Amino acid sequence: MCKYGLVNRIIPFSCVDGPGNRSAVFFQGCEFRCAYCHNPETQNLCTSCGVCVSQCPTKALTMGDKGVLWNSELCCSCDQCLNVCPSHSSPKARWMSVDDIFQELQGALPFITGITISGGECTQYHQFAAKLFDRAHELGKTAFCDTNGQLPFREMPELTAVMDMAMLDVKAWNDERHRELTGKSNRIVLDNLNYLSEIGKLYEVRTVIVPGLLNNEETVEQVSRHLAHYPEIRYKLIKYRPWGVRPPLEVQPPSDQYMEQLRTLACENGANEVVLT
């Protein structure tokens, strides 16, 4: 299925998904089940159960032969369908071709420096993504992957060759903690960290800071020690925020003071550029 990708949504302008102004394409589907996932509706593919259809206040959803149909003209973006979905999916995801995506981005192209693919997990569509990036380059735009590193870049040579840079989540350094948080081991993630650093294709590493749930200090310290050898890679520490998280976590967002402490820790361990957000 490399002619199409299942797209959850497209944001024409984003200033938080890599350098400059970028269009961000969010793909549907992810193997991680992070407890703090901010957009759980991107995790699974729709099972066509139809629960959302009856809940839609504007009748934008109907049941067709091949599953739930979404009429964007009628949609009021209330997100009720996402809230009632029993399987962390979205009836609004669309199978799109490279042409479809760039058709939708046409108005944005004069104003962006590149595109970033995200998710869900964008590498689930790595062959399609490679084609998408080829087109981006033809149009003079840069192409970035925002990934949680669940699939090995070593084994996705087409995507790795064509992408300009990746931004990689390192959610927890400790494998046990990573399994608790995401349901999967971090072995591939850490291998991606090494590999992408070595080949000079890592723009940024990100860690979400969640006091009381993760061993934040350990992760920040270890990632920083790694980044000490790669001063061109920046480290972004992201405050946990409760928006969109379902079910809600019984934790508080970290204080500014704690974030500053972690920044200091990262700098002491050799990270060259640390960004808080």
Add this chain to the structure above:
Amino acid sequence: MTENMEAKVKEIMEDPKLTYPQRLIELAKAAENLPDPVALSEEAQWFVDRDIVFDMGEGNAPYRPRYVVPDYDKFMKQGSKFLMLDPPKDIWDAVSNLLILYRFVPSVIAGPVYVGHIDRLLDPFVKDEEEARHAIRLFLTHIDRTISDSFCHANIGPYDTRAGRIILELSAEMQRPVPNMSMIYNEHTPDDFAKKAIGTGLITAKPSFVNDAMYTADWGSNYAIVSCYNALPVGGGGLTLGRLNLKKLADVTESPEQLLNDLLPRAVAAQCEQMDKRDTYILENSHFLENTFLTEEGLIQKDRFVGMFGLVGLAECVNQVLHLTDPKERYGHGKQAEEFALEILERIHSQVEAYKPKYGKFALHGQVGISTDLGVTPNTRVPVGEEPPLPEHLLITAKTQKHFAAGIGELFPFEETAKKNPQAVLDIIKGAFAEGMRYFSFYSSNSDVIRVTGYLVKRSDIEKYDAGEACIGNSTVLGSGASKGLHIFERSVRSV
């Protein structure tokens, strides 16, 4: 003195919210309005009586050009015989000479609407960084506290200079609305300097970015951005600003054909007539140019003055004349609306360009609105609350700004997150300029200094003024009106 006039003067004298200089201006305005307005033909008067054509309340007996744009570079080289000033030798001489000259530069506001390309003027005198910073701080403070009007405009760029950087840093630190500021931007402007300007802009709503390539094509390189965002020749300026209210024209229009073939050409002719007569009055009756050392010393000259043909309310005109109610079809969204809008602008442009006034020439200006406007959107903008998604908004704005050689501007509030990625804003500006946008203003939605329609105010000052306190800035008074009439605080904030 008529009873009316006496009441008007008393009202000004007793207004507790006016500072002493503001009181002087208002009294002078009252006096200027004693004579009858410049006489117009019956046809032109018909449009004036319906507020379709408006002289911007400049005064019935204009005794100086609306905007005087002196050649400050020349002044720095030669000093001034009249003012008994030698050319400056150091940064202190430089700022002092300029501040003295500003007192003698008239315009429709009390002080100058243009204070020069200040980085270019001061950079040759930047020797010691700290001393220069001290001098420039005093310079900017002096302008803010004594000119006190956000229509006073400084230009910087396109080149990266030490003075330019100091000005940007101090502006971010001081967060004052005066002077308004524009960054002349072209292919020679380094990204690094542009990003510094964007960083400052997201803190204090200035500078705005100027598409130098477009304005150089109109005026040559010796032009300046003055007042809100007017573009005018240096060494001259703008004689008068007329304003065509397309919304009010739509009110008397019955069909699109009637508008394009009958009412619009007549209204344009009426405004040209009024501007021509008022311009002639300034040059022939009030003898301003013959009676100022600015002319004698070559800082301004007659043939560098032009008339500004302003317009507002394109959006309302299009929606009303085409009876557009569906949000997808209205101005800023629908194809038919866009085509009709561009046709209106083409017609106005060709008629104004073909008109030969007695003095100078006329150029189109996208007027920014006045504080009492209600339900009339400035220039060619999409009304607040109806803005399309940002990419489409940028494209329609660029398309409609094409003919406005005497300046036009649109402004975009960004979310706080943009501060961490000034390159994103620069990408948008570069794209917008490549698409033909002339002028790009932006601010961060949570800043205290914000842009009202073209000028800057401090939100905190408006709150004070509305609570009945006097304020140093004249523009606060206007901003208070605009915040209510034009819903400026409700403008769509852009997340990028």
